[in-house]
Amino acid sequence: DAGVIQSPRHEVTEMGQEVTLRCKPISGHDYLFWYRQTMMRGLELLIYFNNNVPIDDSGMPEDRFSAKMPNASFSTLKIQPSEPRDSAVYFCASSARLLEAFFGQGTRLTVV
């Protein structure tokens, strides 16, 4: 397996624009997580799914953030409208039965 695949690797967008981040988990994993990493706050959980169903989205900072998992092999994290304070690295991770978690390479988002 190629591991967790995220796209794009880098995204630069203007304030107010919609941003969509994509993730392909490892085949067979039933959990998918979205994390955000900043220097100030470290790694924070935004939302996670089990068998494509959102379980806990309490980490999503605002209504501007939304996430979907339409099938077992794909998830998106959308920010609309984006703001400069959303600039961070966004990681997707997957695991089987909440055992060892595997992370993607991340998407570095810059909102100007």
Next chain:
Amino acid sequence: KQEVTQIPAALSVPEGENLVLNCSFTDSAIYNLQWFRQDPGKGLTSLLLIQSSQREQTSGRLNASLDKSSGRSTLYIAASQPGDSATYLCAVDSGNTPLVFGKGTRLSVIA
């Protein structure tokens, strides 16, 4: 609410030294503890996973120990090399919750 603390935040050592990175967590009711490595601008690479029934795990020059009752874990790196320079992150879960991360220890191994 689980909180994970890693000390020190940064560490610089000469090549060849053995070193210990520390991780503590506030709620001892954990299921797994996982150590990760993160290189600058890269993702997280899983190094070692310790389940709550285990006391340690080893992989090459790395050894991680777990003391659940005291809420502590250590990552021991033997004979450090410049290639070990990275940020090391500790994370725990409670069996039905995702990983909660510490802020990491940034390690520099000087040749």
